[in-house]
Amino acid sequence: MDEVVLDVDGLHTRFRTQDGTVHAVNGVDFELRAGEFLGVVGESGSGKSVTMMSLLKLIPMPPGEITDGTARFGDMDLLQLDAQGLRDVRGGRIGFIFQDPMTSLNPVIPVGKQITEAILLHTDSSKAQAKERAEELLHLVGIPDPKQRLKNYPHEMSGGMRQRVMIAMAIACSPEIIIADEPTTALDVTIQAQIIDQVRRLQDELGTAVVWITHDLAVVAGLADRVLVMYGGRVVEEARVDVLYSNPQHPYTRGLLASLPRLDQQGHELVSIDGQPPNMLREPVGCSFAPRCEYAFDRCHTETPQFVEVAIGQKVACHFDLNKGEPR
């Protein structure tokens, strides 16, 4: 559980657009340990997807550009890989699950062929072995009658079923890491529960490290070991899941939790966070959350807070100490 499989340091990603430069990721550091379930929470534009996409250069380049950073994966730096190196890692040692399986599956190829393709590309299996493996995978992700289903085209399946196929593809080559980008956002809640249950069981079984990107704090509460909270292209808080929800130390995390309604509670007032998410076209100066933060003072607007450990396993990027009620 302690071995670090992925160590990202100082990642910066920008997009040069007609409207100007979008500062999507502005210095992200995090570690992922073997077998760990890491939740990455943030709103749209917080940089959570771009961070993970940047690691395997899955962003369009140009206009995208990784301007700084390292990503140690085993003995290599992912950000220095050439095209061949990237192909080996993508779908092989690192699997991906995207939000919308309809746009990530090829509509004119049966799903079985799409799964076997990935297996043939990354392993030495024969065609027959790959097919057998594909069937086994569909069974593993809970698709009934897998032999028949292999012949289906994506449009012949429901949204939940397609997402199961995506999961099967992601685990096909026994990856060390699976990166899942909002994998249940497009699904109905009863189907979301099925998929979450499936992923949880698979992770227990296979011991793969999972990065689960979401905007929904509730979804990762029951899944993650550790959670990163992102805002304005930076990680603003990182903690073990219990600590993050019970004792958040960043005003944004605290604000988000206070603004959420809960199924198991009624009558508590929702405290909204005033203002708007930051305009990413502006070069970030100081803390991105400062304009919306009730604790902000002079320094917050001029100086970017360091991401520092405030308790064991809990890191925060904030000039203000919420516990003491005074600047750090």
Add this chain to the structure above:
Amino acid sequence: MTAEMTQDAAASNAGEPKEVLVTVKDLQRHFPVRAGLLKRKVGVVKAVDDVTFDIYRGETLGLVGESGSGKTTTGRVILQLDIATGGDIDFAGNNVLALSNSDLRALRPRMQTIFQDPHACLNPRMTVASIVGEPLREHEKMLSADREARIHELLKLVGLAPEHANRYPHEFSGGQRQRIGIARAIALNPDFIVCDEPIAALDVSIQAQVVNLLLELQEELGLTYLFISHDLSMVRHMADRVAVMYLGKIVELAEVDDLYDRPLHPYTQALQSAVPVPDPIVERSRERVILEGDIPSPSNPPSGCRFRTRCPIATERCESEEPEFREVRAGQWVACHYADQQQNAGG
């Protein structure tokens, strides 16, 4: 005036009869499915099928369901943005389905809607003032100075500034655009607003802003809401009573606390159990009912009870006999053959 009445109605939880504003009875919206060269009718999608409920003045009725459940169509038919193929709708004493076009037009100011996507429902070429002022021009004879004053008043009510009046929708964020849509909806002092997934397209930190605004306006203006949403947690926060839809039918309708604390329909129970709670300790201790399978196609729903193919307690009876939508406990309506057992089991 309306506000006082509403507060009375809200305060009169015990005893006093509540005023019914909207009555929906056996409402149907069946879409024909046509195929082939001659476009012959080959089937029918029962998007809304025999739906019955009342909405009391001043309350929020939550309407929840998954995609394809018919919740949006129900809202659209009530407002006559879509036709009904059967049933009755009564709005403040008017038989809506029997009204002439001109009578319906006269009634429209009293029933308004807020849409899901604030990007799609505002004309990008109109200024905020003309968007919010359009219903005033259409339905009220006003001097332009009065209209301008009213527009400014409305913008203030929804938390925007008068200087926003001359800007265009693209200059605003999603949350602010939703405020513009709300200002337009309340411009004519409606009694009733259908809120169709009004926060689904917004960021989490902005959702609470819009929900709090809707609640404030309800108290201030005595509004009645039909709040359509797939977000069960938010509906618990917003609604006084909640109806749960599945494949075109209401399966359960109850006061909000009864529905969430003592749900009687197996689908309501499963739906709630599927919703995650933002609390790791609670999440670890929860026992989940994971439903098998997918939502069947609305063009070919299961016989008998439509939920039976996924229901953990279904029997042969559920296949042959459609359950009646009946009042199992005071104010709690359930369409399940085994609701009484569920009630006894739950104490």
